[in-house]
Amino acid sequence: xxxxxxxxxxxxxxxxxxxxxxxxxxxxxxxxxxxxxxxxxxxxxxxxxxxxxxxxxxxxxxxxxxxxxxxxxxxxxxxxxxxxxxxxxxxxxxxxxxxxxxxxxxxxxxxxxxxxxxxxxxxxxxxxxxxxxxxxxxxxxxxxxxxxxxxxxxxxxxxxxxxxxxxxxxxxxxxxxxxxxxxxxxxxxxxxxxxxxxxxxxxxxxxxxxxxxxxxxxxxxxxxxxxxxxxxxxxxxxxxxxxxxxxxxxxxxxxxxxxxxxxxxxxxxxxxxxxxxxxxxxxxxxxxxxxxxxxxxxxxxxxxxxxxxxxxxxxxxxxxxxxxxxxxxxxxxxxxxxxxxxxxxxxxxxxxxxxxxxxxxxxxxxxxxxxxxxxxxxxxxxxxxxxxxxxxxxxxxxxxxxxxxxxxxxxxxxxx
Amino acid sequence: xxxxxxxxxxxxxxxxxxxxxxxxxxxxxxxxxxxxxxxxxxxxxxxxxxxxxxxxxxxxxxxxxxxxxxxxxxxxxxxxxxxxxxxxxxxxxxxxxxxxxxxxxxxxxxxxxxxxxxxxxxxxxxxxxxxxxxxxxxxxxxxxxxxxxxxxxxxxxxxxxxxxxxxxxxxxxxxxxxxxxxxxxxxxxxxxxxxxxxxxxxxxxxxxxxxxxxxxxxxxxxxxxxxxxxxxxxxxxxxxxxxxxxxxxxxxxxxxxxxxxxxxxxxxxxxxxxxxxxxxxxxxxxxxxxxxxxxxxxxxxxxxxxxxxxxxxxxxxxxxxxxxxxxxxxxxxxxxxxxxxxxxxxxxxxxxxxxxxxxxxxxxxxxxxxxxxxxxxxxxxxxxxxxxxxxxxxxxxxxxxxxxxxxxxxxxxxxx
Numbered sequence: 001x002x003x004x005x006x007x008x009x010x011x012x013x014x015x016x017x018x019x020x021x022x023x024x025x026x027x028x029x030x031x032x033x034x035x036x037x038x039x040x041x042x043x044x045x046x047x048x049x050x051x052x053x054x055x056x057x058x059x060x061x062x063x064x065x066x067x068x069x070x071x072x073x074x075x076x077x078x079x080x081x082x083x084x085x086x087x088x089x090x091x092x093x094x095x096x097x098x099x100x101x102x103x104x105x106x107x108x109x110x111x112x113x114x115x116x117x118x119x120x121x122x123x124x125x126x127x128x129x130x131x132x133x134x135x136x137x138x139x140x141x142x143x144x145x146x147x148x149x150x151x152x153x154x155x156x157x158x159x160x161x162x163x164x165x166x167x168x169x170x171x172x173x174x175x176x177x178x179x180x181x182x183x184x185x186x187x188x189x190x191x192x193x194x195x196x197x198x199x200x201x202x203x204x205x206x207x208x209x210x211x212x213x214x215x216x217x218x219x220x221x222x223x224x225x226x227x228x229x230x231x232x233x234x235x236x237x238x239x240x241x242x243x244x245x246x247x248x249x250x251x252x253x254x255x256x257x258x259x260x261x262x263x264x265x266x267x268x269x270x271x272x273x274x275x276x277x278x279x280x281x282x283x284x285x286x287x288x289x290x291x292x293x294x295x296x297x298x299x300x301x302x303x304x305x306x307x308x309x310x311x312x313x314x315x316x317x318x319x320x321x322x323x324x325x326x327x328x329x330x331x332x333x334x335x336x337x338x339x340x341x342x343x344x345x346x347x348x349x350x351x352x353x354x355x356x357x358x359x360x361x362x363x364x365x366x367x368x369x370x371x372x373x374x375x376x377x378x379x380x381x382x383x384x385x386x387x388x389x390x391x392x393x394x395x396x397x398x399x400x401x402x403x404x405x406x407x408x409x410x411x412x413x414x415x416x
Numbered sequence: 417x418x419x420x421x422x423x424x425x426x427x428x429x430x431x432x433x434x435x436x437x438x439x440x441x442x443x444x445x446x447x448x449x450x451x452x453x454x455x456x457x458x459x460x461x462x463x464x465x466x467x468x469x470x471x472x473x474x475x476x477x478x479x480x481x482x483x484x485x486x487x488x489x490x491x492x493x494x495x496x497x498x499x500x501x502x503x504x505x506x507x508x509x510x511x512x513x514x515x516x517x518x519x520x521x522x523x524x525x526x527x528x529x530x531x532x533x534x535x536x537x538x539x540x541x542x543x544x545x546x547x548x549x550x551x552x553x554x555x556x557x558x559x560x561x562x563x564x565x566x567x568x569x570x571x572x573x574x575x576x577x578x579x580x581x582x583x584x585x586x587x588x589x590x591x592x593x594x595x596x597x598x599x600x601x602x603x604x605x606x607x608x609x610x611x612x613x614x615x616x617x618x619x620x621x622x623x624x625x626x627x628x629x630x631x632x633x634x635x636x637x638x639x640x641x642x643x644x645x646x647x648x649x650x651x652x653x654x655x656x657x658x659x660x661x662x663x664x665x666x667x668x669x670x671x672x673x674x675x676x677x678x679x680x681x682x683x684x685x686x687x688x689x690x691x692x693x694x695x696x697x698x699x700x701x702x703x704x705x706x707x708x709x710x711x712x713x714x715x716x717x718x719x720x721x722x723x724x725x726x727x728x729x730x731x732x733x734x735x736x737x738x739x740x741x742x743x744x745x746x747x748x749x750x751x752x753x754x755x756x757x758x759x760x761x762x763x764x765x766x767x768x769x770x771x772x773x774x775x776x777x778x779x780x781x782x783x784x785x786x787x788x789x790x791x792x793x794x795x796x797x798x799x800x801x802x803x804x805x806x807x808x809x810x811x812x813x814x815x816x817x818x819x820x821x822x823x824x825x826x827x828x829x830x831x832x
Contacts, residue, residue: 007547033534041487071457074571097511100560118449131423144516155490
């Protein structure tokens with residue numbers, strides 16, 4: 001895409017009320033727009049990141065046989081009353097609204113109840129189980145404060161998967177598999193090294209659960225983590241009991257303490273929702289039994305914010321190749337017609353090679369400003385084409401996350 | 417995908433309160449789930465249709481240089497007050513909600529105001545114009561009644577594009593282009609023949625606008641259409657004046673009257689929103705001028721409902737190839753191990769050929785039930801494999817929208 005055509009522009013300043021690093025950088029680089037605290041619109045570059053993250057998650061979930069659906073935000077209260085999650089005293093972050101006739105509705109903050117209700121249509125026998133359904137869907141949470149940019153939104157995109165099993169044993173098989181799936185996802189997203197499988201309190205669903213925590217000063221959590229063993233405990237849940245219950249010995253671990261961001265969680269729900277809602281199946285003995293459920297969340301917009309927090313440097317954002325909005329930032333410093341033509345040609349050739357290229361073809365913008373913009377936007381490979389490089393049929397290449405600058409021929413770039 | 421793995425199942429009956437044909441069929445076939453009137457969740461097959469429709473729209477919009485974004489549902493009231501669209505007396509279908517601190521919010525029913533506000537960040541000079549931005553986004557409209565299935569939703573997916581120009585002249589160039597783009601989209605979606613460019617009242621935006629109306633008894637509109645000239649007038653806007661204003665002569669048209677569904681609309685907004693919101697640019701004379709805007713809508717879920725209404729027959733849904741959830745419905749009537757193995761092999765081979773196949777591998781389901789399910793689900797090509805066809809290394813093929821049944825060899829199917 002030609003940068004002259006992109007309607008967004010970089011900004012020197014983020015809004016004064018924006019205190020989080022992720023949103024400051026993303027707003028300044030033109031990825032997102034702040035509608036109000038915790039509520040952000042996604043602009044062309046930002047939407048590309050979101051779609052790339054979604055696609056990686058989708059591939060890994062489909063690989064294990066999950067089926068994608070899309071549920072609604074608007075919710076009638078009956079099924080939430082059945083599980084005691086309608087009242088503000090139990091769930092204090094509902095956004096509520098109502099129909100013209102006065103019927104009270106809520107905006108879903110999660111979807112255990114709606115999906116259990118849907119599945120009553122489709123589950124009758126043990127032969128219908130297990131299966132796994134997920135969605136990428138907008139969640140609404142009426143947070144009292146929202147100061148973490150896109151890491152804690154009032155309206156945000158979440159991937160939530162729900163699994164349905166005959167019993168705990170088959171659930172736990174899938175639960176273990178999902179640990180691996182999540183680790184694969186975070187690794188592909190470029191934050192595998194910093195992300196730890198973390199034992200934690202499982203409330204409100206079960207005694208314990210696992211979270212995935214990514215080390216970052218911007219995090220709201222604190223974990224004790226063992227770098228080598230690649231496991232952690234959420235500090236607030238640290239107790240002698242948790243070790244006993246997980247079958248671990250405290251002395252086997254070498255824990256360090258750090259701030260971290262919860263990027264995913266996987267819960268054993270058991271029959272907590274299926275029982276009150278009547279999601280039953282007939283087992284092999286002809287008996288009616290409650291379906292055994294699990295739920296598995298990843299905040300997609302939070303992940304995007306986390307990646308910014310963890311990988312950015314003092315010049316701007318650093319995207320991993322796997323989710324970058326473009327792979328190459330072709331920055332032209334050409335202004336003479338013959339040079340501009342060569343730069344245009346290089347752009348067209350790269351496009352024909354199916355390379356994803358943002359082409360900074362803007363005229364009348366100083367070189368220093370173009371470099372600063374390029375660093376701020378954070379595309380993995382910067383390629384500079386200028387009268388100077390063209391004198392040797394060359395370009396200057398530099399990876400965003402390295403300092404080494406290299407001059408290579410255009411031929412070499414194209415045959416790479 | 418193996419049908420035995422698909423968690424949805426066909427149903428004999430739709431919910432008793434569901435009066436629309438589109439939702440009845442889509443619910444019975446397992447495409448959607450009714451949460452409440454006007455609010456539907458999309459199940460695996462239904463989401464595939466939606467994504468296929470979106471992809472066709474996206475391709476055509478990107479082809480003319482549009483940029484995809486995603487705005488928010490939650491809206492603060494200030495910008496809507498500036499354009500006089502906050503009050504219930506002006507816009508009577510707001511869903512309202514509030515933050516914990518009592519701040520009143522609305523759920524967007526459209527996005528002219530939010531996008532004009534965003535663009536104040538990015539438009540300053542005439543050099544920044546024109547550009548076009550669109551989104552696929554969930555709209556909320558608090559309809560008093562919702563009896564048209566997914567054709568009139570309280571929560572529904574819409575494609576809304578907004579264009580930004582220096583003046584009316586350059587706007588109208590794009591406006592004309594969008595007429596062609598829309599016709600291309602509806603043609604690719606299989607309803608081109610039934611869809612008419614329709615002159616209509618442009619309220620609340622301008623005196624006149626164009627709609628795209630698809631002939632259907634299920635429609636809420638009535639149009640006068642000229643089949644040969646491929647134009648129509650919305651009957652409620654029919655007047656001598658409209659002919660004069662559009663520069664037409666009444667006697668040149670051969671109008672028939674019919675019910676129709678509005679599947680798209682394109683509006684000239686002018687400075688109706690840019691002026692009160694202060695979306696200005698500096699023109700070549702250094703003067704500050706309001707940006708000239710247009711907006712262009714397509715209800716994506718409504719389109720899906722329309723296609724069902726228009727193309728379905730008395731046996732069920734008939735999807736056009738362009739958006740079908742799968743291209744081939746491979747229906748196996750095999751139960752002996754050797755035959756099942758051959759059916760499995762055929763499925764695997766088709767998948768390797770990158771064919772999109774729903775494989776009805778269910779055991780213990782009668783042939784008649786499988787055929788009825790296949791007709792209800794509406795995949796374009798049905799391929800039956802049975803002990804009888806296997807005796808001649810053949811399969812039986814039938815197009816969903818034709819009655820002709822053909823026996824062809826498996827070789828021929830695979831080399832087609």
